[in-house]
Amino acid sequence: MAPPALQDATLAMEGRVAMLTLNRPEVRNELTGTRLAAEITEVAEWCSRDERVSVLVITADGPAFSAGGNVKHMLERDQGSFGGDVYEVQAKYRRGIQRMAVAMHGLEVPAIAAVNGPAIGAGFDLALMCDVRIASTRARFAESFLNLGLIPGDGGGWLLQRLVGYQRAAELSFSGRMVEAGEARDLGIVLEVVEPDDLHARARELAASFAAKPPQAVRLTKRLLRQAQRLEFRDHLELCAVVQGMCHNTADHLEAVSAFLEKRPPTFLGR
Known part of the structure; x- marks a missing residue:
């Protein structure tokens, strides 16, 4: 683009x-x-x-x-x-x-x-x-x-x-x-x-x-921070649960965990 x-x-x-x-x-x-x-x-x-x-x-x-x-x-x-x-x-x-x-x-x-x-x-x-x-x-x-x-x-x-x-x-x-x-x-x-x-x-x-952080997780964190300004706490937690489910299913999450355990710099692909 x-x-x-x-x-x-x-x-x-x-x-x-x-x-x-x-x-x-x-x-x-x-x-x-x-x-x-x-x-x-x-x-x-x-x-x-x-x-x-x-x-x-x-x-x-x-x-x-x-x-x-x-x-x-x-x-x-x-x-x-x-x-x-x-x-x-x-x-x-x-x-x-x-x-x-x-x-x-x-x-x-x-x-x-x-x-x-x-x-x-x-x-x-x-x-x-x-x-x-x-x-x-x-x-x-x-x-x-x-x-x-x-x-x-x-x-x-x-x-x-x-x-x-x-x-x-x-x-x-x-x-x-x-x-x-x-x-x-x-x-x-x-x-x-x-x-x-x-x-x-x-x-x-x-x-x-x-x-340097996982691109999808960066965008999702920004979205959560903005929405937290107008959500009740329990509603915020509900949204966090859904978004966390998304993050757990990304390749970048697995790469971040692997890099952490292997003590090496991660390589993120935005997916």
Whole structure:
């Protein structure tokens, strides 16, 4: 299955890891006046379909990870992502940036955000859509919608409180304040903070460790983690029993057990 053709981002495969790089640094990788939201959607959907992919890493070129929405365009009520009457604007959200949120939430493989610089508004929410975030010391984060008289229109209000709890999500959302990389680590927004020159290497290292596991079991684990957020515990256990039955009947499970007992590296085939 061929990967999508991209204009505003680049996509490379490194083994079973897909590396997506946002590539509109001249506009700080904003999501509303570029094709980036649509291309992230295409890549996420492709990763879910193509079983050669086990991990998606999202990073960016330039000083910023993503500035989110284009603030200047918000004054242009007659055009662009924010133009039109109430019906037209809501349709643009549903068919635009919210499609990205849905695709990322439905992504069947682990996603790692390698946050190289500021992730603001919808750019912050894009990082939240990933399973794991690694930040450069130059990264900063802000759920800044209220500063512009807006609400998080791409799911940030749902995502942030599940990561840091309701009270902290409320404080960050109501204040719209900037969070430096170190505080983001302390709050649990990011897993690690590394020097800028080490960011991509660390993200690749982490992605490779995920991709080294049996591909089918990786996808099934991701599915269970997502579904656990909305299932009662006993329902989760019922689902686990079925999925575990699937895993016990894979060739990769037998290879993993054999390799463990024989004290050798496993070779997984994705079946």
